Amino acid sequence: MSDNLYLPKIGRIVGINEETQGARAIKTFKVEFPNDDGFEHDCGQCAMLSMFGKGESMISIASSPLVKEYKQFSIMKMGRVTSAFHAAKIGDFIGIRGPYGNQFPLHDWKGRDLVFIGGGVGLAPIWPVIQTAIARREDFGKITVFYGARTSNDIMYEDDFEKLKASAEVQLSVDAPEEGWPGYTGFVPANLMDKAPSPDNAIAITCGPPIMIKFVIQNLQALGFADEQIYTTIENKMKCGVGKCGRCNVGKDYVCVKGPVYSWAELKSLPQEY
Amino acid sequence: MEKILNQEKLREWVDMLDDCEVYAPAFADSVWNYARIEAGTDIDLSHTNTIGSVKEFVFPQREVFFRFEKKDGVPVLTSTLPDPKPTVVFGVRPCDGRGMPRNDTVFNKEFEDPYYWARRNKLTLVGLACNQPHSPNCFCQSVGGSPHSEDGLDILMTDLGDRFHVKGITVKGVEAMERGRDAFDAVRDGDQTEVEKVHDTSRSFPQRPLDNLDAIPKAIRESFDSPLWADMAQHCIGCGICTFLCPTCHCFDINDEVISPTTGEGERVRTWDNCQFPDFTMHTSGHNPRADLGSRLRQRVSHKFLYFVENHNTQQCTGCGRCITECPVGIDIVAVLERVSQ
Numbered sequence: 267m268s269d270n271l272y273l274p275k276i277g278r279i280v281g282i283n284e285e286t287q288g289a290r291a292i293k294t295f296k297v298e299f300p301n302d303d304g305f306e307h308d309c310g311q312c313a314m315l316s317m318f319g320k321g322e323s324m325i326s327i328a329s330s331p332l333v334k335e336y337k338q339f340s341i342m343k344m345g346r347v348t349s350a351f352h353a354a355k356i357g358d359f360i361g362i363r364g365p366y367g368n369q370f371p372l373h374d375w376k377g378r379d380l381v382f383i384g385g386g387v388g389l390a391p392i393w394p395v396i397q398t399a400i401a402r403r404e405d406f407g408k409i410t411v412f413y414g415a416r417t418s419n420d421i422m423y424e425d426d427f428e429k430l431k432a433s434a435e436v437q438l439s440v441d442a443p444e445e446g447w448p449g450y451t452g453f454v455p456a457n458l459m460d461k462a463p464s465p466d467n468a469i470a471i472t473c474g475p476p477i478m479i480k481f482v483i484q485n486l487q488a489l490g491f492a493d494e495q496i497y498t499t500i501e502n503k504m505k506c507g508v509g510k511c512g513r514c515n516v517g518k519d520y521v522c523v524k525g526p527v528y529s530w531a532e533l534k535s536l537p538q539e540y
Numbered sequence: 541m542e543k544i545l546n547q548e549k550l551r552e553w554v555d556m557l558d559d560c561e562v563y564a565p566a567f568a569d570s571v572w573n574y575a576r577i578e579a580g581t582d583i584d585l586s587h588t589n590t591i592g593s594v595k596e597f598v599f600p601q602r603e604v605f606f607r608f609e610k611k612d613g614v615p616v617l618t619s620t621l622p623d624p625k626p627t628v629v630f631g632v633r634p635c636d637g638r639g640m641p642r643n644d645t646v647f648n649k650e651f652e653d654p655y656y657w658a659r660r661n662k663l664t665l666v667g668l669a670c671n672q673p674h675s676p677n678c679f680c681q682s683v684g685g686s687p688h689s690e691d692g693l694d695i696l697m698t699d700l701g702d703r704f705h706v707k708g709i710t711v712k713g714v715e716a717m718e719r720g721r722d723a724f725d726a727v728r729d730g731d732q733t734e735v736e737k738v739h740d741t742s743r744s745f746p747q748r749p750l751d752n753l754d755a756i757p758k759a760i761r762e763s764f765d766s767p768l769w770a771d772m773a774q775h776c777i778g779c780g781i782c783t784f785l786c787p788t789c790h791c792f793d794i795n796d797e798v799i800s801p802t803t804g805e806g807e808r809v810r811t812w813d814n815c816q817f818p819d820f821t822m823h824t825s826g827h828n829p830r831a832d833l834g835s836r837l838r839q840r841v842s843h844k845f846l847y848f849v850e851n852h853n854t855q856q857c858t859g860c861g862r863c864i865t866e867c868p869v870g871i872d873i874v875a876v877l878e879r880v881s882q
Contacts, residue, residue: 512843
């Protein structure tokens with residue numbers, strides 16, 4: 267059975283946290299492997315999740331590789347499969363295969379400052395990097411986490427951010443003015459420019475909506491970050507996860523295998539087709 | 541192993557492959573396509589090229605990956621990995637033969653596709669050299685092949701008029717020939733010279749030329765933002781026949797087909813998919829990296845003549861010409877490459 271890469275393992279939902287509500291609601295699912303056939307993963311990797319009868323979706327693994335007991339997935343309600351996830355209850359079974367893709371080279375970043383810039387549900391792919399860096403806090407310099415959402419109600423991992431403040435600088439933003447909002451008001455790239463983190467010995471890691479990533483990268487460059495200091499993770503529609511079904515390619519790379527993690531130095535040499 | 545097979549002995553050889561499923565081209569509904577040969581039926585190798593390619597034997601249009609159902613609330617998955625009988629396909633043109641190692645690369649690369657290999661390992665391809673181009677759109681020689689290429693074939697047959705020269709190329713091919721035993725005769729003086737003459741002549745016919753194949757990747761890379769693509773794709777109707785009939789196009793979709801909504805029973809199914817369809821790459825959000833016809837034509841051509849070359853050092857095109865011949869609106873990959881290279 268294990269040789270058949272298209273045959274998912276069975277996962278069981280053991281926890282559901284409603285992160286945000288509304289039309290683009292986000293829920294975080296904790297998934298265990300009841301058959302004890304789970305897999306290890308690295309920061310940045312994804313898994314193909316199934317709701318049998320609905321289909322499969324490629325979802326970032328949002329928990330740190332250091333957490334062995336379960337895997338965590340933050341899923342925005344968008345289409346058929348993700349809507350089925352949002353209708354699921356604790357105890358429900360899902361299919362899961364993976365892990366797929368490459369990883370953030372966290373081991374190469376020892377001793378460096380880390381600047382994370384996330385927007386919306388795009389926080390999920392970089393969350394395991396943040397968690398792993400915090401767990402190995404002494405390995406890194408200053409850690410700053412920028413995160414922005416449309417409104418304060420759309421902020422995911424709200425409780426975790428409170429804990430995070432003990433070991434990292436947290437810079438939250440909302441897009442539009444809100445009464446009593448203590449953080450920054452405006453888009454994520456603007457907040458980044460406002461706080462202007464130093465590029466010296468730093469690595470910037472960003473994920474969010476494509477338009478946000480574009481302006482974040484421009485602003486990082488304006489702040490003096492070199493292309494090799496900027497990392498992002500990209501997504502494309504995926505079906506197989508193993509570089510065969512043909513749709514997630516950006517130029518010669520199948521993102522499911524060669525990605526999703528790219529330095530800007532690598533990504534800028536590929537066609538702008540994502 | 542090289543042997544001679546008289547035309548009338550072909551039937552005899554096929555009959556001796558009685559524990560295999562045998563396929564050969566058959567003419568029906570105004571096209572040649574592969575059809576199952578039953579014992580005692582005639583086999584006709586006077587075909588041009590088949591409308592479908594041999595990829596269908598290893599990568600069918602639709603296949604079930606597994607069945608799912610719920611037992612006591614728990615999903616139970618039953619794999620439907622195929623266990624086919626040994627299959628021998630006659631009359632495979634060398635362009636289709638050359639497609640197979642390219643497909644092997646795709647379905648083996650990093651992750652081995654068990655459904656593909658279950659069929660592939662049982663498949664023997666008996667090629668038939670093209671004594672002359674069977675279509676004005678043939679361009680096998682322009683992409684590094686030849687009308688008598690052995691690449692990807694287990695056996696190559698060459699039609700010498702009253703008899704075939706039959707060459708076993710792989711272990712599987714030699715085994716299939718050994719099964720034919722007395723049907724074959726030894727190669728005699730002069731046969732080899734005649735084979736060479738037929739092969740030399742087959743290469744002398746004009747084909748669609750591709751000037752400077754090695755310069756094409758660079759030309760495509762540099763024309764990524766060119767308005768040429770939109771221009772050349774204007775009349776594309778997005779039917780996808782170019783990829784469905786292609787011996788090397790391998791894109792697919794995976795979907796769940798529910799059999800019973802009440803019991804939750806169903807199948808996960810792989811079907812052919814197509815880079816010329818707009819929803820092939822469309823995200824759930826509506827964002828589409830290849831939202832227009834031009835970008836999708838560019839993808840098809842770039843995949844075959846740039847990306848595959850970058851990844852595997854060879855073109856993912858063997859010059860069969862089907863995509864040109866069968867395109868309902870006359871999109872011509874050779875002409876596209878010519879324009880991009882100018």
